[in-house]
Amino acid sequence: MDERGRLCVGIDPHPPLLRAWGLGDDVAGLREFSLRVVDALAGIVAVLKPQAAFFERHGSGGVAVLEETIAAAREAGVLTIVDAKRGDIGSTMQGYADAFVREGSPLAGDAVTLSPYLGFDSLTPAIDTALASGRGVFVLCLTSNPEGAAVQLARSDDDGATHGVTVAARIANAAGEANALELAAGGNPGADQHALGSVGLVVGATVGDAARRGGVDLAGVRGPLLMPGLGAQGGSAESVRAVVGTAWGQVLASSSREVLGAGPDADALRAAARAAIDALT
Numbered sequence: 001m002d003e004r005g006r007l008c009v010g011i012d013p014h015p016p017l018l019r020a021w022g023l024g025d026d027v028a029g030l031r032e033f034s035l036r037v038v039d040a041l042a043g044i045v046a047v048l049k050p051q052a053a054f055f056e057r058h059g060s061g062g063v064a065v066l067e068e069t070i071a072a073a074r075e076a077g078v079l080t081i082v083d084a085k086r087g088d089i090g091s092t093m094q095g096y097a098d099a100f101v102r103e104g105s106p107l108a109g110d111a112v113t114l115s116p117y118l119g120f121d122s123l124t125p126a127i128d129t130a131l132a133s134g135r136g137v138f139v140l141c142l143t144s145n146p147e148g149a150a151v152q153l154a155r156s157d158d159d160g161a162t163h164g165v166t167v168a169a170r171i172a173n174a175a176g177e178a179n180a181l182e183l184a185a186g187g188n189p190g191a192d193q194h195a196l197g198s199v200g201l202v203v204g205a206t207v208g209d210a211a212r213r214g215g216v217d218l219a220g221v222r223g224p225l226l227m228p229g230l231g232a233q234g235g236s237a238e239s240v241r242a243v244v245g246t247a248w249g250q251v252l253a254s255s256s257r258e259v260l261g262a263g264p265d266a267d268a269l270r271a272a273a274r275a276a277i278d279a280l281t
């Protein structure tokens, strides 16, 4: 990010995009699309984010393309976040951890997105496995879709001590605690205020003042903020700034359809990505 800026481009091979690129909605089209995106953008963006759903919908052949895409990105020197949004009871979570963040797994990028709906602590196997293999996780906190707030900004009143704390704030606080432990274990218990831990949050570029309303201390998380929603969902560099306030140094904003829609021409893809990077600078 220091070298290339704050943009992540999602690899979301929607059927209409495949068609617009002159490709079939099949495994061959998926492969061509994904490898062209890696080839065009690997040298200029900080991170690529393949959306697992659009690979899985093609069955085992699609999953093989996801593996090939992750390997191609690694070979080309760009980080990947596999957007899989996994979450389950702890014992099953270890299976997801082995798939998505374990060293040597063909489905492991540099980080994976996780859903904390079964409780933040159910994610421990994935967080531990990620840390052990030099990878990271991004936990859903304030998602970009309008339906998310009903759950994420709900306030719990299940015990007197935490009465009125939002779900999102609990997630953010737990991520902050994990990062504080990691940073302290690394011999940096707060001396470098800019150091970030490996447990990031997903915070939509579209959520406006939800962090303030939900009592979510984004700067206090001391982890990266993956911010989808640029472009097609209405988010912009300005809306990102409004969402994060003083946590700007943690931002990795993400766009899929808006950048991908500029293709299939590689120069046009690169120009769209550069424009987004510049806007975020």
Ligand SMILES: O=c1ccn([C@@H]2O[C@H](COP(=O)(O)O)[C@@H](O)[C@H]2O)c(=O)[nH]1
Pocket: 010, 012, 051, 083, 142, 143, 144, 145, 202, 203, 204, 228, 229, 230, 231, 232, 233, 254, 255, 256, 257, 258
């Ligand atoms: O809160 C969230 C979490 C994940 N996403 C994912 O990001 C991309 C957005 O695609 P666009 O084409 O830029 O809208 C997509 O893969 C989502 O599943 C999100 O949008 N919001």
